Amino acid sequence: MxxxxxxxxxxxxxxxxxxxxxxxxxxxxxxxxxxxxxxxxxxxxxxxxxxxxxxxxxxxxxxxxxxxxxxxxxxxxxxxxxxxxxxxxxxxxxxxxxxxxxxxxxxxxxxxxxxxxxxxxxxxxxxxxxxxxxxxxxxxxxxxxxxxxxxxxxxxxxxxxxxxxxxxxxxxxxxxxxxxxxxxxxxxDRRNRFHLHLAKPLPDTDSFFRFRRMNTEHRAWIAHFQLRNIISATSQHDIYYAKGSKVMHTDAYNMRTSCLMDLPPVAGSSFASGFRVTALTASSNTLVAGGFTGEYAITNLQSEIGTPPTVGHVTPAENGITNHAHAFAHRTSAHTTAAFCSNDAKMRILDCETGTFTDTFPYAHPINCAATSPDGRLRVVVGDCNEALITNAETGQPVEILRNHTDHAFACAWADDGRYVATGAQDSQIVVYDARWWRDPLRFIATELACPRSLAFSPVGGGKRVLLAAEADDVVNVIDAQTFASRQSLSLFGAIGGMSITPDGEDVFVACCDNKVGGILGFERTGYGQEYGLGGVWRRDWKYGDQRMVQEGPAEWGTDEEMRNDGRVVKGATARSRRGLGLGKLIV
Structure with missing residues (x-):
């Protein structure tokens, strides 16, 4: 950054x-x-x-x-x-x-x-x-x-x-x-769009989500205009967003709202007014926040109300803004682990359960975002350079250097199947890769209005797989991650402080930070739950001017058998099949 x-x-x-x-x-x-x-x-x-x-x-x-x-x-x-x-x-x-x-x-x-x-x-x-x-x-x-x-x-x-x-x-x-x-x-716009000879805008023809509800009283605060990951949802009932030095907690129906953390200045911070949250991420049991002057705060979401968070410094460096943080389960210890991307060109790994930093990986440029592969072996790293790095997650050493952007990158994501990786940069491009063959990207996608600031794949068990790409302003793209050839545009008005998809894949929450029309917008999945490969369903294909039959490819990240044995899958097979039927509030 x-x-x-x-x-x-x-x-x-x-x-x-x-x-x-x-x-x-x-x-x-x-x-x-x-x-x-x-x-x-x-x-x-x-x-x-x-x-x-x-x-x-x-x-x-x-x-x-x-x-x-x-x-x-x-x-x-x-x-x-x-x-x-x-x-x-x-x-x-x-x-x-x-x-x-x-x-x-x-x-x-x-x-x-x-x-x-x-x-x-x-x-x-x-x-x-x-x-x-x-x-x-x-x-x-x-x-x-x-x-x-x-x-x-x-x-x-x-x-x-x-x-x-x-x-x-x-x-x-x-x-x-x-x-x-x-x-x-x-x-x-100060971006130069003339280089977008490979990236193509995708047609807005899909309908993956529909608007559910907006609460205009919830206003996330953008601490730095380039950092837009300040909202995280672990369910419909647990939505967290940053508001200055506070982390707020609400739900999709806005029946309750509370301040989860009101963070005081951390010793050594240059902002006497308080901890200014620049990055936020939450898992099922842990919430991690990063601050403008290198602070961090961690709280156990299963602890008693009022339990103070653990706070400290990721780095004391003057240029130590926490640009991004993400949590994952460590490959060997299974401990909840946080990876902090700092503006001092270092990535640091924190064991959230012991409170100790286990690794520090230095790089040549400030690190803006990172995502760890599902098996914990690899990590994609992007920053203030035109290259994206695929690194060894345990040593930090690059194993692949991907040179397909022409400006600094601020977003990346790794899909739950471990196969797909996406990066987004200020050149207004999203580049999608197949991890089995890094040399040739699968797709160059041009954004609609502004550069992509936040990327996320839908989770395994979350229905037809999609890639969400929140632009800096006005647009969240929901890209078909089966073909990467079409999308749905969730359009609004105002600066976007980030978006988050729930672990069951059923809801997307977007933080609009506009002074007048801002708030938290919720969108819900449409359509029925889809099995892996659509269960052999066929469709007509008129692309070549005839009526040839073409079988749909896989819609989920794995088969039903794989999802039954995958601990990340939130809903069972019956609940997934009922997705989109409007039965969420039915009481029997």
């Missing part, structure tokens, strides 16, 4: 750096300009001039609104002189604000929905005859009262969507807002 120096980290100051225009804008500093700005011209590195045009309607390029959306004749006249920008009204794409500036919670960052609507309204006033303007209520959207909860029965299309937004009152449609927002994001 890119390390950003702060002028006063203890008080939560803004990042400092060079005094170039690009740096000022990137850091959330909006100075006064006394000269006229030139007309927009796409900068080679998508710098801040493009972002300035993004905020200033007078220099909006027509590429923001393609002809198909009715914006084919936008002028590109120069801006007026003395354009003034103030931190209090920063454009919606301003990134990486410290949550200490926002008493009500961390900001949505570059995807703040209220600011997006403000910007869109400004463009609408500038071009009132365009086909896709937004109404005057967009300017006051931040003051609209939000419902505490939203459930599937309340949905009314554009009148009331999954986040309780009334698009009709805004005189537009959700579909139009999605298209405009995507164009805003792609224009202001």
């Amino acid at each position: 890119e390390h950003i120096m702060f002028d006063d980290e203890q008080s939560g100051g803004v990042p400092i750096g060079g005094n170039t225009f690009a740096n000022l804008i990137d850091q959330g500093v909006y100075p006064t300009f006394n000269t006229a700005l030139p007309a927009y011209s796409p900068p080679s590195n998508t710098g801040s001039l493009g972002m300035m045009a993004h905020y200033n309607p007078s220099v909006f390029p027509s590429s923001f609104f393609p002809p198909a959306l009715g914006y084919s004749n936008l002028p590109t006249a120069p801006a007026t002189a003395s354009q003034t920008f103030h931190p209090a009204v920063a454009p919606y794409f301003a990134a990486d604000f410290d949550d200490d500036f926002y008493p009500g919670g961390a900001p949505g960052g570059q995807s703040d929905v209220s600011s997006f609507l403000d910007t869109w309204r400004g463009v609408s006033l500038r071009h009132p005859n365009s086909a896709n303007v937004v109404g005057p209520k967009a300017s006051t959207f931040r003051h609209v009262e939000r419902p505490k909860t939203v459930n599937r029965k309340q949905l009314q299309g554009d009148r009331f969507d999954i986040q309780g937004i009334n698009w009709e009152a805004l005189e537009t449609t959700r579909e139009t807002a999605r298209a405009i927002r995507a164009n805003f994001a792609h224009t202001s």
